[in-house]
Amino acid sequence: MSDAEDDMHPGHAGLLIKLFRTWSAARTIGDNPLPAMYAHAEPFGAAPELVPACESYFLLVESHLGRPLVPECCCSTVPSADEAALIMLLRHAPTAGPVKTSSAVPHGMSGPLVWAAFSVSRALAESLFIQDGADVPSAADPLHCPFGDSTVGKAA
Numbered sequence: 001m002s003d004a005e006d007d008m009h010p011g012h013a014g015l016l017i018k019l020f021r022t023w024s025a026a027r028t029i030g031d032n033p034l035p036a037m038y039a040h041a042e043p044f045g046a047a048p049e050l051v052p053a054c055e056s057y058f059l060l061v062e063s064h065l066g067r068p069l070v071p072e073c074c075c076s077t078v079p080s081a082d083e084a085a086l087i088m089l090l091r092h093a094p095t096a097g098p099v100k101t102s103s104a105v106p107h108g109m110s111g112p113l114v115w116a117a118f119s120v121s122r123a124l125a126e127s128l129f130i131q132d133g134a135d136v137p138s139a140a141d142p143l144h145c146p147f148g149d150s151t152v153g154k155a156a
Contacts, residue, residue, distance in 0.1 A: 012124040013087045015044055017072075017079055019054045020086060024071040050123035057116040061086065064113055089113075090121050 019037050026033035037051045062069055072080035079087070 011044075013079075015041065015046065016054065016087060016090070016120070016124065017083050019051065020058060020069070020083060021071045021074050023055060023058055024069065025074065047123040049119070053116065053119040053123050057086075057113075057120045060113045060116045061089070090117050090124075 018040055022036045022040050023033040026036050034051060034055065037054065041051055058069060069082040069086070070080050072078060072083060
């Protein structure tokens with residue numbers, strides 16, 4: 001297990017997925033996602049900056065991919081492919097910057113996306129909760145983007 005994988009508690013993955021699904025659902029119906037995201041994060045003692053950091057992270061990933069991220073059903077305990085990829089990027093962002101890449105993120109990450117992932121990771125680390133999270137794969141296929149064969153490599 002790499003240092004990047006050790007840094008993310010399984011409960012952090014579960015909270016991130018819950019925030020992503022909340023964000024996605026609110027946007028689908030045209031609501032501001034932030035109030036609902038804060039309502040979900042508060043009981044976990046999440047750092048105040050977690051919600052806006054997550055929103056920035058989700059928007060930057062979508063912008064980079066050139067497509068909307070796809071959530072799993074709200075009650076599913078299994079993450080969608082995009083949710084698993086969001087977690088994987090957080091685990092590997094420290095080694096997947098634009099200059100130095102990781103085999104998990106072979107195309108690298110744009111500078112803004114690296115900073116967004118770093119901000120989310122830091123806010124998650126400052127959160128007070130401990131709980132079991134979703135079972136998210138930590139390994140990636142080193143020859144493919146974790147988000148699938150999308151328009152990877154577009155300027156973010």
